[in-house]
Amino acid sequence: MNVMLPSVTNVFSIMLNNDNHPTIMKEDGVMLILLCSHCNCPESFDLFVFALNWIPGFCASSRQPTLKPFEKFTIHGLWPSFEDSTRDPPRQQITQLNLNEISPIVHELEQKWPSVVISKGNKWFWNYEWTKHGTAAASVAETRGQLNYFKKAIELYDSLAVILWLDSAGIIPSNITFYDLSKVIDAVEGNFGYKTRFRCYYTSMDTSYLIEIKFCFTKNFQRPHYVEDADGSNPAHSLAARVGGKDPQKNAIEKFLHNFNDGQIFALIGIGLGFNHIRNYCFNSFGLSILIFSLCTQFALLLHNVFMQNNHIFIGIEEIMWAQKISIAVIVSIGSFHGKCNPLQIIIASLIEVPILMANKYIGFKIMKVADIGGGIHLYLFAAHFGLGISTMFWKYNDSRKRKLTSDNCSELGMLISIVLMYGLWPGLNAAFSRGDKKHRIVVNTYLSICSACVMAFAVSSLSDRKNRFTIKHLHIAVIGGAVSVSSVADMMITPYFALLIGLVSALSSLLFFIFVKSAIGIPGILAGFASAIFAYISSEKQYGYSLFQIFVARAPTANSSDLHEILSYLPDISAGEGRTNYQQFICQIAYVGVTLLIAILGGCLTGLIIRQPFFEPLKSEDLFEDNVNWVLPSEEEEYFGNESYCDIESSMDTEMNLQSLKLPQQRNGKRKNENYRDSN
Template identity: 25%
Template sequence: MSNYRPYLFPIVLFLLQILFTLIFGFYSGYEYFPVSNVTDFENPPRGLVEFYYSMFTDIHVMMFIGFGFLMTFLSHYSYSAIGFNFILCAFTVEWALIMRGFMFDWNVSEQKFLVDIQSLSTADFVSASILISMGAVLGQVSPLQLIIMSFMEVPLQVVNEWIGTHFLCASDAGESMFVHVFGAYFGLAVAFVLFHSKILDSTLEKSRYTSDLFSIIGTMFLFCFWPSFNAGTASGIERLYAITNTYVSICASVIGAFLMSTLVKKGKLDMIHIQNSTLAGGVAVGTVATSNIGLHGAMTIGTLAGMISVLGFHFLLPKLQRIRIHDTCGVNNLHGMPGLMAGITGIILVFCGNRSNFLDHLTDVCLSGGKQRTNNMQSAYQAAALGLTLCIAIVGGLITGAVLRLPIFVQNFENFEDESNWHLPEVGEAGEAGQPSDAGSLNKILDRRFSIIPVANMNKNMQRRFSVFPE
């Protein structure tokens, strides 16, 4: 069995790629609407490329660059973090286009699902959910297990959102419930099943100065483009609300995160808080992003989200390990709790009447009278959608984790270590190749070539600054 085990990953990818190609060939088509035929730009048709493409590119950057670099904080796992993010996102987009095509975009007359720019954007939303789940198990699973996890998670996420939007008719403009809550608690459930004690003993689960700098690059990309994520499928005045509310809320979460990080760390800042908790406002405002919550409302949501996220990293993250959940990236603190906060905010906002805009999007397909729903009924269905999301995510994650533990998918590798999956570059002294590029040898080379002052003569503070790769 050990002879073919290393080749399972490309074999599975090849077979699934053939399957996806056949499905696209038989059941997909393009949908285009020329701009010359548009008469109402406040409610443009889905096929209008000129209206939706700019925000699609922003969302695309978030998935491939933002999430990718955000996960590079581990000192010996940066190749895997950004590389696995790359392949997983590309795979998920293909699979999500198919699943959402059959569930959301099926054209009965043509017997095909039609693909447009909005389809690509919503496929990226699905990939965000899977990348969040990946963050919970980062460094604990092989690339094959990530592909299997994505293959199982995508249908569950799409079906959950389809039930939540078509029958429960819950409003979740920024996908805080259907993407962030689902992805976080699905990933945590998988992490619970895959937990083993040696993860806690790993000496490689740490960051270094340079890896944290790369990670903060991902944070900056996500910060800049998050308004497009929450407003990507909105139009008219709701798009204005979504962009403005998200930007104000995410700025407020930066303030809240810096404030609380300084308090819990007794006068200093923790980089893990700055990399993650500063983004919590974008998640927490998502469900109500297209509503008239007022700038003061957006600021309140964002500030509280940033503070709560920091408290989660500081107090709750270590306690999760006691119940056999190892959350590598702290997705519960950035996506889980702020996502729950967004869902609860949506439940409360319904009682504010026209400010929520939730009742404007009801259809005759909705349960309990469709368009005739009262505010109380809509609030109950918002709560039902949040509860259903948690149930499907947790149960689905537990089942998926059990599948990933099957002997055929289990591979021996060092947790949080790139060398198990990548050919790493070698660095030799004096231009000679062949010497492993471990942290110690690199520090010796850098100390000798670039340190004007001998390291031994530096004080501790200077040694930390000049040692680029701490041993």
């Protein structure tokens, strides 16, 4: 869907199909917004609608003589309205406009609220708006009286710099340039912070002229805090679907709730238990993952809107799921330096990582326009090397510290549960934001890759042991490798055979690195990057059809090209691209792997240098990989207090100082201190 924003010699022209965007609907050429708070007073009104005219479009659609059009949005009106829009609010007291009362702002009104129709001047226009709408707004203090009503309209006009919003998105008035409609909508709604509606003049099935944009405000001129699907003040949620309301089954929560739940379980249990393999560090590895996930999800929600260039915060199920993925990557990162840092250092490192990770994601998707549906590059490759960069800034292992890195049956069982959860949840997590055949391919390719990786893990693990036994750590590494390595190409036509091959290669290479180099960090992410480049190079329109441009958005034809117009007639949601060749896309995919590695390693090293400073109180050598430094363990409570209450112990000590009633503290190795205590008597 394309948009043209011509100069004054033409009009704002929209290539529009009414089924293409859920916020656009044609009803006698009028588009309404009904998105504000309820009011219980039946004699009052529910909301304000603030309307701006696009002068070139209005002049083109008007049947009456108009002034010479100029490139500008001007005020059409500030209208108290009911949610159902079937009637006008009652007027408190009908009075004619008094120019003397509004004289302090007449000059501003002439510039921002002019009448374009020649036969009806400014005074007539202002008087009409006042008598019809202004008198109905008297119940609100900010719009009570003629001067307050018009001043408030000017204040709202000044706060809605629509031309600047469009200009910042690269949308400039032109007679020949077309713009994607979704970009126009994003530019306006991203800055306003909520949904808007357009009033258009339709000249044909495919073309329309923008006449008006309508914005909604509550009666106290506030904007809602939730996305539209979660906003209870949206009247569409108060009407049955058969009478024009929104079908609850089409709410975003119905589409994404199961994916949301999968993401929570995957992050908190699947990833958390995966770090639970060190015997004396189970509480820290699992417990701190919950803290970091909760903290980073909130931080990522805020930054997501910054990097999406929104002036307001959107909170909804989709935004939370994006924040989930960021938090999962952060948890993966801290796995590289678990046990080497105290909780404060981990928190600081996580808060530093989130904006760096999101900046890297912005570079990949908005600037380089790479394909990375499952985050193999921008999430997991980044996370692995960011954590590695931090880890290198801390101590290196010696023999005494290596003895702490042992596991027991309980910790190994936790890792096995982690493997099962990741095995089952990862395919759906990769496909969370996809639909149709694309979603189908993602699930199939991810699942096959994990299956083949598991088989390879059992084979390699058996061959690497003298007694042909299996190692749970090997299986854990293989499952992660199989899922991550295919995640960047899961939506591509890689065929099931290559999905299986990717899993095999990833598991084999990761396990060989782990067995001989003692580390497999980042190997699956690098494989994901190279796989995405290879399949980007061999992909073609013959293989994918027009859906190729949904996967590789930069390969779509450029704006205003005849090829793009042809594609839009079949897939209207395709955006104008750069006309990249498969070779250029290959270079971009490879380059993004290098950019991600550079940003992650440098960012990790710099973060490590920051958090190792003395004022963060780094852990001492004897406190590394120990739970009891940060957690009160159940065994400690039993050791110090036994089965007696504190009061019982205190009483006993007061009477005869009976030290025999206390259990002696134990050392960390589980043996009692070998000290001699004498009776106080």
